[in-house]
Amino acid sequence: MTELTDRTAGIPTGNGSRTTQSTPAPTPQAATPAAVAGAAAVDVAALGELLLGKWADTRLKSRALAGRPELYKTEGLTHTEHRKRAFGQLKILVDNGAVHRAFPKSVGGSDDHGGNVAGFQELVIADPSLQIKAGVQWGLFGSAVNHLGTAEHHKKWLPGIMSLDIPGCFAMTETGHGSDVASIATTATYDPATEEFVVHTPFRAAWKDYIGNAAADGLAAVVFAQLVTNGVNHGVHAFYMDLRDPGTKEFLPGIGGDDDGVKGGLNGIDNGRLHFTHVRIPRTNLLNRYGTVDAAGSYSSPISSPGRRFFTMLGTLVQGRVSLDGAAVTASKLALKTAIQYATERRQFNASSRTDEEVLLDYQRHQRRLFTRLATTYAASFASEQLLQKFDDVFSGRNDTDEDRQDLETLAAALKPLSTWHALDTLQECREACGGAGFLIENRFASLRADLDVYATFEGDNTVLLQLVAKRLLADYAREFRTVNFGVLARYVVGQATGVAIHRTGLRGVAQFVADSGSVQKAALAIKDEASQRALLTDRVQTMVAEVAAGLKGANKLPQQQGAALFNQHQNELIEAAHAHAELLQWEAFTDALGKVTDPGTKVVLTWLRDLFGLSLIEKNLAWYLMNGRLSMQRGRTVGEYINRLLVKIRPHALDLVDAFGFGPEHLRAEIATGAEKLRQDEAREYFRRQRASGQAPVDEKILLARTAFDKKASRS
Template identity: 85%
Template sequence: MTELADRTSDTTSSSRPAAQATARSQGTGSSAPGATRDAAPAVDVAALGEQLLGKWADVRRQARELAGRDELHKIEGLTHTEHRKRVFGQLGILVDNGAVHRAFPKELGGADEHGANIAGFQELVVADPSLQIKAGVQWGLFGSAVNHLGTEEHHKKWLPGIMSLDIPGCFAMTETGHGSDVASIATTATYDPDAGEFVLHTPFRAAWKDYIGNAANDGLAAVVFAQLVTRGVNHGVHAFYVELRDPETKEFLPGIGGEDDGVKGGLNGIDNGRLHFTQVRIPRTNLLNRYGNVDADGTYTSPIGSPGRRFFTMLGTLVQGRVSLDGAAVTASKLALKTAIQYATERRQFNASSHTDEEVLLDYQRHQRRLFTRLATTYAAGFASEQLLEKFDDVFSGRADTDEDRQDLETLAAALKPLSTWHALDTIQECREACGGAGFLIENRFASLHADLDVYATFEGDNTVLLQLVAKRLLADYAKEFRGADFGVLARYVVGQAGGAAIHRTGLRGVAQFVVDTGSVQKAATAIKDEANQRALLTERVQAMVAEVGSALRGANKLPQEKAAALFNSHQDELIEAALAHAELLQWEAFTEALHRVTDPGTKTVLTWLRDLFGLSLIEKHLSWYLMNGRLSMQRARTVGEYINRLLVKIRPHALDLVDAFGFGPEHLRAAIATGAEKTRQDEAREYFRQQRASGQAPVDEKTLLAREAREQKAATAAGKGKAKR
């Protein structure tokens, strides 16, 4: 593996052929098992790539092969109507290649493989995010709702057409007036026992179903969520299968109307639209009644007695949308980083350390800070995403499907989806800027990816709202520790907390750290990079934040509703910050667990540096909290940034290996600046100036000439003074 100095002076080493990386990964380079300990560590790219592919590596490879085909790629510059038509045609290609049926029942041509299905789906973002999301609407939302909320009768009746795309459909949950607050949607489905029908109705404009994929043009049917009313009782939100359009004319059926959402900020290959219903009658059997049924006489029954638990169970079956977006966002981050880091090893700018050669962008510390910290976070998010996907598969396969397992899955998805989608947007933007004007060209995909992924932060659950769900779970777990505890136990806990706070906030802990470090920066850095210390700092922050908010909210359940709501609202920001801290800890733990599974010594060393960069970046990000709460001494706090900069230098020679391990080829990147074209241009320029200098025909730079004249003048003046003295 070449060292930093080698890469700085030679662009060939900065963008070495993939074949060389492959050779090293096969044991012919310094990463071979027989490599000496003194040799610089090297990454086994092939083995790391396999680990990154995760449990469903073969499925991901198949999906990537499909996503690499020209016929599935996004064509920039199409009108939104042209883009919609192209994407709908691409859905048929997915059907023909068996790419979308894995999660459906085996007896209907599926495979009952839920994790594998999501793993393959996540890779479609490489081809075109519009294709991924439109496929998600058809099979991940519309089809999944019928599959998970319906019964065997519904499966046989509708799933074959949904799977084959004979029935393009919609998932009609969100309303103009209610997005994240699904429980309060206003569309009603009132049962008429005389006719044996439900009457579907949107009573006012805010109750229109909005932002619904496939609603503007393609949807022939929809799963519509509405308040189920029978015998004068509202039993809450349930799902109904509703035919929307005549299959021949594509016109809306009587009582159904809608309109096109029009051009959006991104994802314009999807025909989002609005739907409304005016006293539309549907058969009683169109109720997807796995969790709630209405008999012919109007009697309502459910296997789940609690209305609240029933509601969350029904919506919980659809958590796969959040799992899908989490992984897709990680994939998009990887795409952006591979392009930006590849370009940064070839692009040269400013000749700070040489009179003849300009610097490679990736040798600048600030450039490394911009890209490597996000690379570390992407690795962490990727490992956490894989854990989430495995948890999802365990629940939906039935291997681990208790109420607690489902709650854990919901909380994990609600924690990780916000972090990964926000991170993707941040990473794509930073990569765009790091590539300068070239990054803004649509041919290099940053602008397009950012536009398409923008909505990921607010659909399938608004990120901020999801974090509130996580915070409530953290508070619930915190409260469980004291449920049924007597006053003495609580009193001792409060005293313990007060004592701990006193130690931290009076600076005693900081003094202890300083004494241990004895003023040595090296000892302080060693302490801060230690895995156990990182875990302690990240974990303690979560615990302290939850305990502080939990203490402030103690007794809220005994207050009148209005006062309880006001109390919660006054601590909402703290709740969300605690949830964010928890999600960051989950990512760090996932990275650390994955690190412990690495067997190649060189790869493990480099990934340890990358994990440390992630952990210390989190600590640096929240350094004010650690200082204000006495968790770090000033001495140790000062070493965080210094050690991060040292890690950047260590990671620099391995940057290309770390992004090569993502496994993307040119057919996936499709970015002109990631093709090696910049290296060709730079080599041509350097050779031109080299030959010019060698021939003696290079013009003299004015600054050089002036400097030479100044030196000559100075020498002449000195010589004149010498003669005068003699």
């Protein structure tokens, strides 16, 4: 086999400035398509700029900071040592101006909400514990004061929060209630005689739990509790509370807590529990942007609806989901860069040569397991950038209507589950693809996966978030017919019925088969183009939502118990529809990004990658498309075949596609991504080459046996 070109010297150092062309490596399964694919070339620098997005400068500054050794995760530390290191690293972030971006200009910030999250997402490169601890301090604790408090609160507390003089906690989750925030049991009851709120946890399940900074570092907290005044519960509100004496670090009277101890990951964060026994705080400690209590105990709010008020308050904290979405994408990129780099150097088994072993990345199955995840990572990256821009539009005030906020919340709830699940899947697959080397902590797969495991359940459990998306899809579906007259609705129903009849009787499948005329090439062409992919992906979402809506028709008129039972019967279909919707959003984001690519070669390769993503989604759900008559058997069989053809086309450009992520050695910090494996392989190949050339190489027993058998046969004849 022809040796791969040495790419070690071409790895970018994180600035995305290199422009190269891949040197195509012949693949054993199809040399001719690979040669054709080699006609296209990727402009790595331009692609890197596209991936960096709107806040490229901020990302690069944060990435450079994340590449500094003093911010690296030190493996093997005890959880106590890791906590101390992570807290010290927060001070480095403060000293480098990495935490001020989102805060108001009035207190020294820059009101740059999108840039703040973009920079935060890159910190996962250094240490996920550092990233999440920074998120607790400034993205949750500080953000709650910023977005739920008033100018007076900002002036009083934000400077200390920004400087880390006030390390704090975001005390929302309780042992008994995680995602169901509306049902938390901690109360804050107003006492007009002293103008104080009395904060109390009435039973063990009401303790605040899994709270970052609670076990050791937190001096204060934003505590979420049911606001009760004049005998009326006005729902969940946020209160600023001092927790510990700054000098002794001991809990203040009435406050207690426990250490959550060692976790499955993120052990640089001191998660703990907090409980309150009739703790009194000033009335002015209520963060009262959306609801206030006067001295006499009268409650007022600019939002009259309790439900809308609740979701508005929680909506201001959506940046946590936006941040995790991008951080998960970054982790996926790290894993794929390492695994694909290694796969171009590691050799195993003599498949097509008697002397040289095959490069792992030339095996079709290896391409399948890595390239499909690479395609998904690109889709998730482009979707994440769209989410971040939507977030910035809302929080900057440029587009901040109720509808914009609902769209932002729904988009974040759709994308965060997919990107975090994908990161865990990608880290595991990349680990396995690198064999035993991937299991070594020095190559980071196992460590990153352990740290990112909780991303799937915090800032909103992924399954619960998808249910939120599904409810929005149902609401939008119902809204389409709220004002139409009977005639329009009747025509729509007839059209739907006709469509269902065509699909379910197989007539559409028959039509496809006739059109394909038994030709695999024609069938492949019919599913690979952009319009066909969009139609198939969109139709699946629309059909799933329509079927669930039909199944839930009239549920709101049933008694509560019966309505809940009916909803529960369709819960799985609801969540599946939301999942399909989120995948469609990613595909659309990838397609939109293609429209921004001007370099012809890059556009060709990225189109192949987009097609790989789209067809992989169709292949994953092929049973649905076949059972619902959306694809014929003939056309369905071509999906996998065309995916395999795309793998061959993408193979020569794999290194360029991961080089465009812009990571240098200081970001990867994986021994198997340094080129060391290539040196070992080259040394071994040279050793055996010289041995063969010397004539002193031992004879393989199998060859000797074959010769002996041949000689015996020759002598008998």
